Amino acid sequence: GAGVSQSPSNKVTEKGKDVELRCDPISGHTALYWYRQSLGQGLEFLIYFQGNSAPDKSGLPSDRFSAERTGGSVSTLTIQRTQQEDSAVYLCASSPPRVGGNTEAFFGQGTRLTVV
Amino acid sequence: GIQVEQSPPDLILQEGANSTLRCNFSDSVNNLQWFHQNPWGQLINLFYIPSGTKQNGRLSATTVATERYSLLYISSSQTTDSGVYFCAVGVPGRRALTFGSGTRLQVQP
Numbered sequence: 001g002a003g004v005s006q007s008p009s010n011k012v013t014e015k016g017k018d019v020e021l022r023c024d025p026i027s028g029h030t031a032l033y034w035y036r037q038s039l040g041q042g043l044e045f046l047i048y049f050q051g052n053s054a055p056d057k058s059g060l061p062s063d064r065f066s067a068e069r070t071g072g073s074v075s076t077l078t079i080q081r082t083q084q085e086d087s088a089v090y091l092c093a094s095s096p097p098r099v100g101g102n103t104e105a106f107f108g109q110g111t112r113l114t115v116v
Numbered sequence: 117g118i119q120v121e122q123s124p125p126d127l128i129l130q131e132g133a134n135s136t137l138r139c140n141f142s143d144s145v146n147n148l149q150w151f152h153q154n155p156w157g158q159l160i161n162l163f164y165i166p167s168g169t170k171q172n173g174r175l176s177a178t179t180v181a182t183e184r185y186s187l188l189y190i191s192s193s194q195t196t197d198s199g200v201y202f203c204a205v206g207v208p209g210r211r212a213l214t215f216g217s218g219t220r221l222q223v224q225p
Contacts, residue, residue, distance in 0.1 A: 031211055037157075042215050042217045043202070043215040045212050045213070045214065045215075048211065050211065059212070089157060091159065093213075095211070103146075103147050103211055104149065104161065104164040105204075105213055106161060107151075107158075107159040109156075109157070109158050110157055
């Protein structure tokens with residue numbers, strides 16, 4: 001597709017259940033990022049993938065959060081044993097290879113996660 | 117890590133007015149982007165501007181990297197400009213963007 005695609009758009013889950021959020025980056029983009037935005041707040045970095053390099057996981061808030069990127073394209077963010085404080089919008093972004101220094105990131109529409 | 121501060125935090129304008137939003141950052145950057153988050157939550161790319169000046173219609177932006185700030189100018193504001201404006205920066209060796217807390221703009225008819 002033309003842009004970053006995320007699914008589902010909305011997810012309601014019961015406390016304690018596991019959830020998987022999906023991100024399809026822009027074709028040809030080598031970098032992929034996950035962010036979280038709580039209601040009325042800014043964007044909190046979670047994890048970053050760049051090609052075949054080891055991911056930067058420094059923003060993951062706990063070991064209940066994990067992410068993988070298969071084949072250098074699609075990424076899945078998994079939250080285990082969800083808690084109410086995990087409720088937020090999860091945003092994915094991708095950016096192209098660094099050619100001429102341009103690393104502009106483009107965001108998907110997000111997945112709104114509600115834990116009840 | 118790098119600190120990103122945006123000002124003002126909130127801004128209310130009458131339609132047709134001009135405004136300047138500011139982004140200060142605490143270290144050298146190799147990426148700076150301005151985004152508009154619309155009422156539906158979508159982040160719209162406005163400018164990729166690690167240095168220099170760019171213009172796009174009623175919007176323009178200037179980044180003075182040596183003085184560690186960027187400015188976003190909105191002229192002849194319209195109600196559709198309402199939303200939150202975010203500045204985000206990247207530093208050498210770490211491509212993940214660090215976001216400021218945003219400026220919430222409300223344009224009244």
